[in-house]
Amino acid sequence: MALLRLDVADVRNIESASLSPGEGLNLLFGANGSGKTSLLEAIYLLSRGKSFRSSQPHRIIRFDQPFLTVAGRIGQPGGGTTVGLRLGRNAKEVRVGGRHCDSSAHLIRLFPAVLTQPASVALLDGPPRLRRQMLDWGVFHVEQEYLDLLRRFSRALDQRNTALRTDASRSNLEAWSGEVARWGTMIAEARSAYVERIRGQFAKISSALLGPLDAELVVRQGWRTGWSYAEALAASVAMDRRRGYTEPGPHKGDFTVLIGGRPAKDFFSRGQLKLLTYALLLAQACRLEEDQPGRACLLVDDIASELDPRNQEKLLSLLKSTGIQSFITFSGNDLGWVTAGHTARMFHVEHGRILADE
Numbered sequence: 001m002a003l004l005r006l007d008v009a010d011v012r013n014i015e016s017a018s019l020s021p022g023e024g025l026n027l028l029f030g031a032n033g034s035g036k037t038s039l040l041e042a043i044y045l046l047s048r049g050k051s052f053r054s055s056q057p058h059r060i061i062r063f064d065q066p067f068l069t070v071a072g073r074i075g076q077p078g079g080g081t082t083v084g085l086r087l088g089r090n091a092k093e094v095r096v097g098g099r100h101c102d103s104s105a106h107l108i109r110l111f112p113a114v115l116t117q118p119a120s121v122a123l124l125d126g127p128p129r130l131r132r133q134m135l136d137w138g139v140f141h142v143e144q145e146y147l148d149l150l151r152r153f154s155r156a157l158d159q160r161n162t163a164l165r166t167d168a169s170r171s172n173l174e175a176w177s178g179e180v181a182r183w184g185t186m187i188a189e190a191r192s193a194y195v196e197r198i199r200g201q202f203a204k205i206s207s208a209l210l211g212p213l214d215a216e217l218v219v220r221q222g223w224r225t226g227w228s229y230a231e232a233l234a235a236s237v238a239m240d241r242r243r244g245y246t247e248p249g250p251h252k253g254d255f256t257v258l259i260g261g262r263p264a265k266d267f268f269s270r271g272q273l274k275l276l277t278y279a280l281l282l283a284q285a286c287r288l289e290e291d292q293p294g295r296a297c298l299l300v301d302d303i304a305s306e307l308d309p310r311n312q313e314k315l316l317s318l319l320k321s322t323g324i325q326s327f328i329t330f331s332g333n334d335l336g337w338v339t340a341g342h343t344a345r346m347f348h349v350e351h352g353r354i355l356a357d358e
């Protein structure tokens with residue numbers, strides 16, 4: 001499976017563009033401000049139903065236009081499923097196989113793309129919310145019911161918080177605590193199981209990019225180690241009442257990357273953190289590719305940012321070796337060293353227009 005065809009209209013400075021990507025490496029190159037990231041953003045929109053740069057549609061839609069559209073064909077050459085997204089200022093329409101869908105989950109399921117961009121390093125040194133999102137995206141592709149589980153937990157948590165803040169009866173609070181414990185335990189278990197699934201890939205890829213190192217992923221479930229979630233909730237009732245919300249739980253879950261027992265974010269250089277971030281995200285993509293061959297897609301924005309030429313070359317070789325369809329943006333026109341030894345489909349982006357370099 002791959003993105004076989006892409007049609008973009010009115011995404012940032014791209015008025016109208018179409019391309020037929022290759023199944024391996026696709027390099028998008030051009031001057032600063034030409035529209036490379038906008039093209040990547042269009043592919044991401046097709047994969048998630050939302051942008052990675054802004055949650056406000058009017059910023060992504062080309063100036064003075066009412067909506068944007070991105071359409072594509074996903075699958076094996078000669079076949080495939082059509083997917084489409086039309087995004088207006090206040091409305092979103094998703095279509096898969098010609099049928100209207102009521103949520104973006106259908107796109108996410110069909111076309112799972114992993115994005116790495118300069119800001120992705122926040123996965124290591126930014127807020128835990130980003131790491132939870134990363135894990136949840138991964139679990140979503142392993143467990144069909146996971147989205148439902150997250151919704152159940154969130155509803156139960158809201159109810160428990162309301163019970164904490166009002167004069168709800170003890171039995172009411174206990175009932176909602178029971179629900180929170182039930183769904184929350186399942187979420188934490190699913191996340192831990194997922195980390196186990198990517199651990200091996202992460203160790204392998206991080207060593208390939210950074211040389212031999214003792215890298216470890218340590219998960220925090222969001223409550224005291226050694227306790228069940230129900231025990232942690234029971235122990236925190238008095239404090240939670242005072243706070244007015246539930247403190248322990250998977251909504252506080254997190255993971256850390258340790259190198260030789262120390263958190264990488266505390267002592268790794270910016271470039272090293274960046275390579276480690278690539279290792280994490282590539283591990284996700286490779287895991288998905290192993291579980292569902294041909295399904296994953298990689299979007300790499302600004303591969304040259306903060307990496308020296310040797311590491312850029314290493315990363316490119318690694319991306320190629322995964323066999324996963326990749327879209328990589330690269331500023332400039334002199335791609336001699338990038339393409340040496342690599343077969344890639346090249347797209348020259350110029351003032352929002354895309355020209356295939358055969």
Ligand SMILES: Nc1ncnc2c1ncn2[C@@H]1O[C@H](COP(=O)(O)OP(=O)(O)OP(=O)(O)O)[C@@H](O)[C@H]1O
Nearest residue numbers: 012013032033034035036037038059061062063331
């Ligand atoms: N809503 C919009 N409508 C029209 N043009 C826009 C809109 N938003 C941004 N732009 C313009 O689109 C152009 C392309 O931006 P993009 O981020 O895709 O460039 P890029 O090729 O990735 O550049 P760089 O190499 O500098 O990162 C920029 O000139 C930007 O000002």
